[in-house]
Amino acid sequence: MKHRLRAAVLAEFVGTAMLLCAVIGSGIMAERLSGGNSGLALLANTLATVFALLVLIETLWSVSGAHFNPAVTLVLAARGLFRPEGGRRGILLYIVAQVLGGVAGAWLANAMFDLSVIEFSSKVRSGWGPWLGEVVATAGLLFVVLQAPAGRGSFLVAAYIGAAYWFTSSTSFANPAAVIGRMFSDSFAGIAPASAAAFIAAELVGAGLGTALAMLLRSPE
Template sequence: MSAPNLWRRLVAEFLGSAFLAAIVIGSGIAAQRLSPGDTGLELLENAAATAVGLFAIILMFGPVSGAHFNPVVSFADATLGGISWRDAAAYLPAQVAGCISGAVVANLMFGLDAVSISVKQRASGPHALSEVIATAGLLLVIFALARTGRAASAPAAVGAYIGAAYWFTSSTSFANPAITVGRMFSNTFAGIAPSSVPVFILAQVGGGIAGVFIIRFLYPALTPAQAAQIVVPHETDNGSGPEHDQHVSSDGR
């Protein structure tokens, strides 16, 4: 892959991850202020904004990088024959830095300190199980659609899945190590205490591994070209424009 094309993709992953964190955290702060003391309504507002925002940013950045915004998605894509391992490794710091930057921006947009470390403890057995299931389910949504010729539906499906997973998981479905790290930097409705982060990330990695095994079991007879058709067209290796094969999107939060 040429260096200019890789840099464009990394910038897209950084910006998309920053928007993702700003959407998740910013809408959480807004919900907390608009509906004080009503946790259910706050969660509904936060989930709705995240679902539609995720749909939009996948469409925004997918043609450049594939709109992963999530290291688990990137490494699953590499495992299943999509992007290279080198590119997946390069995506990771861009995604983490983007989510941290988005958290800082969200804090500033609501007049808070740029960095406020969260004290919200989330680590527990049920939360860890929820993250395993949420992350595995996210991969299944993405790759099942791609591998059955329905990739065009994936941006909406990913947004819908994450919106639903806010409610059917006790952890509210982070399903993304990068956003988990970013949410440490905002002591607000969407935050997570640093001491809870390792449990969440280990569970997300476990969910990613489980998801890859399930995908391989359910869709075993695919060619490498079919395996690479994930969500939205993105730039070719020489940086000349969108290619016909499609690579992975998204996120999770």
């Protein structure tokens, strides 16, 4: 593996791991400190996620493009906006790094809060409402990624995810790697393994819809 691709893959692993560590860790902390107030816990979880996402995109953008999300990687590759060294192998390495990073981030959060490092979530998230929420959340995310003006992507993506935590019924996972990582934490931010496949399917549908909308609204050159 060439140095540039190796650095990019490592950045995707580290970035996704730290993002999931922030999502899950802040969820655990918020649940412990909120006194049973789920709204306050979600607010704290949202703020931590937004700030972490903004920092991670800003610091790792120049290394890997700061995808941290298989849906983003696949869409950018399909649109010809992402051409890593190694071609399809490079794309696969990005996705593997993101998924492994999501799991590693969950394990790290569990360890920091003295929970079992390897555990599975019991939090069931299913039904047409949450599935539609994931379609909407991911469609919006991909639309923002594709339409963001140069240099503003990090702020717009972070702002959108923060908003979507509140206006979608699923609290906006919008990321297959995040779904897989969250399976490994039986906490506020977790998702039961039995619920994961439907969430990922909804996200892929949403990614396609968001891409299609961006293409329809793009001004002719």
